[in-house]
Amino acid sequence: MLDYSVFHTIAWPSPYAWYFFVIGISVALFFFSALSWYREEFRPLRHSAFYLSFGLLVLGGLLLIGDLSQPMRFLNMVNPAYLNFDSPLAWGSLNLVAFGLVSVVYFVFLRKGEQVNAKRLAVAGALLGFGLPIYTGFDLTVHQHRAVWNTPLMPVLFVSLSLVSGAAVASFLAKGPEKLVSMLRSFMLWGGGATAAMLVSLLGTTAYGGSGSEVTFMFMTSGTMGLIFIGLGMVVGLAAPIALLLAPVGRQPIGIMAAGGLLLVGGMALRYAILIGPQIVHTYY
Numbered sequence: 001m002l003d004y005s006v007f008h009t010i011a012w013p014s015p016y017a018w019y020f021f022v023i024g025i026s027v028a029l030f031f032f033s034a035l036s037w038y039r040e041e042f043r044p045l046r047h048s049a050f051y052l053s054f055g056l057l058v059l060g061g062l063l064l065i066g067d068l069s070q071p072m073r074f075l076n077m078v079n080p081a082y083l084n085f086d087s088p089l090a091w092g093s094l095n096l097v098a099f100g101l102v103s104v105v106y107f108v109f110l111r112k113g114e115q116v117n118a119k120r121l122a123v124a125g126a127l128l129g130f131g132l133p134i135y136t137g138f139d140l141t142v143h144q145h146r147a148v149w150n151t152p153l154m155p156v157l158f159v160s161l162s163l164v165s166g167a168a169v170a171s172f173l174a175k176g177p178e179k180l181v182s183m184l185r186s187f188m189l190w191g192g193g194a195t196a197a198m199l200v201s202l203l204g205t206t207a208y209g210g211s212g213s214e215v216t217f218m219f220m221t222s223g224t225m226g227l228i229f230i231g232l233g234m235v236v237g238l239a240a241p242i243a244l245l246l247a248p249v250g251r252q253p254i255g256i257m258a259a260g261g262l263l264l265v266g267g268m269a270l271r272y273a274i275l276i277g278p279q280i281v282h283t284y285y
Contacts, residue, residue, distance in 0.1 A: 010279045015067045017272040020136055021165070023060040023096075024158065024267070027129035028166020029053035030103065034122035041179040047110065048173045054103050061100070088142060092135035099128040133158035140274075147206055147216035148278040157198050157274075164191035165267040168260035171253075185256050188263055189245045196238045199270070212281070220277040229273035237266010 029049040036046035084090050102125040109118035137155030144150045167187035174180050206217045220229050241259035249255035 010276065010283060012275055012279060013067070014272060014276065015063050017268070017275045019060050019063045020133075020158070020271045020275065021268045022056045022063070023136075024133050024162035024271075025165045025169050026053045026056035026060060027099075027132050028162045029056070029170060030129045031126045031163075032166065032170050034126040037119045037122050039183075041177055041183060044175055044177075044180060045170055045173060049170055050103075050106070050110065052169070052173070054107060057100060057103060061096070088135055088138040092132070092139060095128060095131045095135055099125065099132060102128055130159060130162075133162040146278045147209060147213035147281070148202065148220070148274060151202065151205065153198050153202060157195065157202075160191050160195045160198065161267055161270065163187055164195060164263055167191065168263040168267070171256050171260040174253075181253055181256055182251075185245060185251070185259075188256070188259060189242065192238055192242050192245075192263060195270075196234070196242070199234060199238075216278050216281050219280050220273060225273060225277050225280065228269050229277060232269035233266050233273055234270075237262055237264075237269055241266070 029045075030053040032042055032045045033047075033050035033053065036042040036044075036049075102121055106118060106121045106125055109115075109121060134155045137158040140146075140149040141151060141154040164187070167184045171181065171184045171188070174184060203217070203221070206213045206220075208214075209217075219225055241262040244250045244255055244259045244262070247255070250259060
């Protein structure tokens with residue numbers, strides 16, 4: 001008799017978590033660059049935030065291409081005849097390409113000093129950019145069989161994580177008036193609070209969501225994954241920086257930068273746990 005074995009694997013490996021991380025920061029930094037055309041205090045970030053945004057966008061694209069078994073398959077992203085428009089991945093691919101093209105043209109206008117055209121493209125790029133964390137959330141939430149992912153909170157959660165991580169990075173780039181640093185602190189504080197509230201809600205619904213959800217909750221809150229999700233993500237990466245920002249030192253540049261560093265650690269840990277944790281269940285059953 002021949003034995004039949006099923007090999008359970010994680011379909012979305014850790015490079016995707018790094019992609020979620022860098023593309024989220026890229027989008028937020030582009031947003032801050034675009035905001036500089038409408039809020040004077042953000043003007044010192046106009047060029048530096050965009051240049052880093054573009055570099056992270058390239059890195060994110062390389063992470064996606066590197067994960068393909070045949071890297072040249074990335075050309076299918078720009079081939080409308082190949083794309084399945086019923087899939088959020090297809091729209092996400094087009095969104096990524098469009099954001100990249102707008103970023104290139106925006107770079108040209110910035111270098112040439114064409115302010116009118118740059119300002120227009122800044123708005124278009126910011127709108128396209130925020131489509132990336134939104135589609136990332138949709139990529140997960142359409143998997144209705146998988147606990148944690150199967151909630152409409154996912155797109156909103158990824159937008160919030162994007163803004164928090166981007167503001168954290170921008171706090172290291174900020175070399176402008178005190179008002180700029182204060183605005184970035186507000187983004188980190190309120191964004192971090194919103195993210196924490198969504199995660200608490202997500203944990204509650206997962207813990208009482210039926211047998212499959214309860215097993216997922218157990219995997220994500222205990223052992224190594226629990227250390228990453230609860231320890232690094234929620235305690236070190238959210239609770240600690242929020243407490244720091246609320247303290248008197250949290251209004252000083254050094255305190256804001258320290259909080260930003262913790263938020264970046266938490267942002268990566270949360271994305272990794274949210275991506276990998278729910279998939280671990282399927283490697284056992």
